[in-house]
Amino acid sequence: MFRLIWADESGLPADDRGAAYGDGLFETIRMERQQGVLLSRHLERMVRDARRLGISVAHRDLARVCSEAVERLHSRYGGGWVLKLVLTRGSGGRGYRPDSAMLPNLMVQSSPLPPTPEPEGVVVDFSRIPLTVNPLLAGIKSLGRLEQVMAAAEITDPLFEVIMSDRDGHLVEGTRTNILLRHNDTWVTPPTASLAVAGVLRQWLLERLRYRGEPVVERPVTTDDVLGRECQGFFLLNSVLGVVPVRTIAGHDLPVDSGLATIFNPLEILE
């Protein structure tokens, strides 16, 4: 179990390890009134990645908190809203060293939906902040997101997002989005093991594309892949924002294939 904290009543305790060391992880879930988009997948990811960090939490307990959150919070918002779950290892311990008997803290927050991205496509750039991913923490939406914060500071009008590259110069992901490329009639996305955050929409979309028999390849993505002639579309994936087509990257116009956006409709996947 965990200690439950409603963010409208209080913050995390002063000795919480999330605030001290980024020792925890979070989920941000799009809610449509009383139902969560890809909710089960969000909770599954939190349970699985918490276990990778040595934090034990049960899916059914998280699901019960989400139900309570809906009861308590949904009437504040007209329609859609965002539910955030912050799970930390707990309070105390001797320095960095975690104590396996620690009771985790779970803080529940809500916020309005962000603005809807322009359906005709957004403008992005390459980030100057390199992305470094510890192989043992790859994919985990942990509380240590300072690289993303620094890169997000580069997002000024008219940019919607910046795309971060790893040490080898491969494009990996945006600050808050995974990337998907339509390249030479194939869907291409960076491998899960290379990701800072392995998004639930990305995983759901890859499964759906494969189910439909479409060719999907997970491999490193280069700048040339995106800027070259074989690029047939470049998309950003975020479970709150959906599938967002990119129309311009670093001043280069890209073909906008909005077909992908139509097969993903958040209202249809209230799992």
Add this chain to the structure above:
Amino acid sequence: MFRLIWADESGLPADDRGAAYGDGLFETIRMERQQGVLLSRHLERMVRDARRLGISVAHRDLARVCSEAVERLHSRYGGGWVLKLVLTRGSGGRGYRPDSAMLPNLMVQSSPLPPTPEPEGVVVDFSRIPLTVNPLLAGIKSLGRLEQVMAAAEITDPLFEVIMSDRDGHLVEGTRTNILLRHNDTWVTPPTASLAVAGVLRQWLLERLRYRGEPVVERPVTTDDVLGRECQGFFLLNSVLGVVPVRTIAGHDLPVDSGLATIFNPLEILE
């Protein structure tokens, strides 16, 4: 300026960006009753590294808080104690994106001194957790320390510390210590640009050694450097714990030269 929070009264606000994204940094300062060991250097590092993150804070304001903290806290402890300053970018903002007008939060905590390491040397091992350092964040004692937490979980009796390596296999630092090697009559330590945390004791000690005319080299350190015949001593550096000689690493006994520990006496450097 900043919003001052005393941890014995409350934690950080629920919407604080330190807890949300590791968007901040901290200092841990050894106090001897009413005076701080290497205090000016700690505050200089916080001011400088905050600026690298786009967080503005003045040395004199931090110094004033330290004076208040001494007044308020020192009588709780018999002699030595530990003062911790946690500086975050502040509260709110739109997702990762920081708002330059944000008022930082500064949380002040205190704790007893940790146990004194055995003067005849400690036992350490190599960590299985790889260390990844973003070149733009190198050296910053930021709030994102999940790698160190995961590595610290490996520290079980009789271990005092584990030494983490980067992707190239170079030994970089311990979970809470910088490393210094006596090798072939030269002091060797990994370059500042490779460090996750550039410790104030490390910097002070390198300056003092150079001032005394001793040969000091900053270069990548390999396992062979430590385990080979030319190793004349291996030391851990931490501004709260001091200079800690290592007597055994991964089962290999090392020569213990306690000379270095005697030139560093925390009580003598109340700057």
